[in-house]
Amino acid sequence: MSKTTPKQHLLKAASATFSKYGFYKTAMEDIAAKAQKAKGSLYYHFGSKELLFEAVVLEELNQLKAALTVVFADAISDSRAILKNYMLKRMEVLRYAPNYQETLRPNFYEHYDFVNTVKEEMVQWEVQQIMQLIGRGTEEGQLELPGDHLVYSQVLVMLLQGLEPNFYLKGEYDRLEAHFDNLINIITKGISK
Amino acid sequence: MSKTTPKQHLLKAASATFSKYGFYKTAMEDIAAKAQKAKGSLYYHFGSKELLFEAVVLEELNQLKAALTVVFADAISDSRAILKNYMLKRMEVLRYAPNYQETLRPNFYEHYDFVNTVKEEMVQWEVQQIMQLIGRGTEEGQLELPGDHLVYSQVLVMLLQGLEPNFYLKGEYDRLEAHFDNLINIITKGISK
């Protein structure tokens, strides 16, 4: 069952094309060609290029959130381990959610409320999760942070966000993945007791 | 003396406009208007939108390199302090070199050799400088790195690159700047002995 609906089919093509060329360089025409459909269909189902992009991003976002929720819900591992798992999982999931990244760029659609909404929601959600984690870790004496927990959490998310462009460049991911665990150790060591 | 040449005048207008709207959303028309010149002048001096953008990026790059060279040449401070200075200086300079950032995005100009050339040259230069620094610091017993120095240097540059988009968002820089020193401590602590 669950044959992919026409809408899903278009969404998939849109995601692939946007992630390859970025929002501006992608023409509706390109997406239609990829989906082997007419341009009109895109407008029938999504209304506009922006709304189509939103749909693509939202889709990725939900998958990311679902995956991270599992990590944070971990009741067994200690804070440091969870933090590590979070970083690894984030990298892994976002590898296949490149469009969300695009919304995080400066200058990207400064005026579109959608982006600001999405951005704030997701980033703040991640930051909240990490703050809670750090809070717990500090109480339990596993971690020690000299500065403001909120700012630290924010910058940690930024660090991870920032790593992605480089990580996902062709070839780079595979080469760096091997060292990633090691690097996380360095970063977490900085906040360990 | 040294009145700014017409070309420099245009370059300045281009830099400001590109950095405000990004490459794609900037029209040659916009730049010309900003410079109070005719569009044709831009083509007379730079040949095409791409080449103009290249010129803008190259300009920024040279300034960045010059500033960082001074930092790395520091013969007095110890490795950890230089590393810290490097990070701070990089953030500071790039705040006014936003166009170079644009070239570092995935998907940006995948096919333009210029970008790849520029990217590689600058990144590799930074990586080299850091490796030397770490090498010295390790010999002198100030630093201790568990993994490969090359990979570590590469990832450090990536981390810094990645921070920028978020740092330079309106308002964010000023808010985060205060905590930056503190954060660098965390990061460098991770590799200190």
Add this chain to the structure above:
Amino acid sequence: MSKTTPKQHLLKAASATFSKYGFYKTAMEDIAAKAQKAKGSLYYHFGSKELLFEAVVLEELNQLKAALTVVFADAISDSRAILKNYMLKRMEVLRYAPNYQETLRPNFYEHYDFVNTVKEEMVQWEVQQIMQLIGRGTEEGQLELPGDHLVYSQVLVMLLQGLEPNFYLKGEYDRLEAHFDNLINIITKGISK
């Protein structure tokens, strides 16, 4: 039935306009105006000015070939008469196929393979037909050629090609047409027995 398709409608307008002003002096705007359509439609259907011109030329070419095929298939007339008919028909048809002519100019689109392909195909086809005709005429003792049949055929086609620019100048055709039959006699007399 068989209402002209939109594409055919545009093609007609393009043909008329190109033939009036030539390739370079014709603006897409002009063609669109002639067709009472928007410029965009031309790009929708043909992709570029060049491709549109190609389509125009190909159209004319097919008509020319069809008309000449009938002449060469003539099983009744003798070689000399067919040769004469060919020359007359060619002039007559090409009077309404002026765009193909443009491709035959030296320097025209030196680099476009399309033109070279088209040129060679058509010219070689004509040359072949004439060679066969001459071959038959010689065997049957109607014609006598001192030199190489191939070269003669090639030059004959060139002669005819060369006549056209002058023939189709405003007014010239009508004035010279009356004498054309007479002139063909002179030319064919040169190879008659």
Add this chain to the structure above:
Amino acid sequence: MSKTTPKQHLLKAASATFSKYGFYKTAMEDIAAKAQKAKGSLYYHFGSKELLFEAVVLEELNQLKAALTVVFADAISDSRAILKNYMLKRMEVLRYAPNYQETLRPNFYEHYDFVNTVKEEMVQWEVQQIMQLIGRGTEEGQLELPGDHLVYSQVLVMLLQGLEPNFYLKGEYDRLEAHFDNLINIITKGISK
């Protein structure tokens, strides 16, 4: 002595460039580059693109006229031989006067009086020479023309004009030259007694 003046230098560059790309595809910029001078110099010396082209054509024309004058002044050879010499010489000279050809194309600068003037002057001059020649030849009983001498002369010039584009295509000249004498025989045989 007679160092080439700057003006001659520019004229040479213009001639070469026009003949390579044709009038429309040649930019003043191209000519200036070829001459290693600034665009402004062209305007200083010639005033406009059109006037520059005129100068180029006039130059060629004078050389052609001079060469043909010698041929027609031949008091020894008979009419047929002179006609043959004329054809051969015309081909030979025009091989290096390709720009004049451009003015003979339909659609070329329909509105420029210069072209019409030039065209008429030269063509009529040639036609006149040939008419006189044919007149003489007919009186002396060497030639026999069924039709109007004027029209015949005009068409003969056209034939020769028409041959050139093909003759001067790369390679074609050398291949066809060998047979040219033979072909002239065919053509002149058509009007011989």
Add this chain to the structure above:
DNA sequence: GATGAATGAGTTTTCATTCAT
């Protein structure tokens, strides 16, 4: 649901020409 056709505003680019120096 789907699409072929059409559109028009916007964008890059070209280039003959002008002119101060």
Add this chain to the structure above:
DNA sequence: TATGAATGAAAACTCATTCAT
């Protein structure tokens, strides 16, 4: 004489969007 700089009008081309069928 010569030229670097500037210009602006015109041209090719792009593309999100609309709509009748």
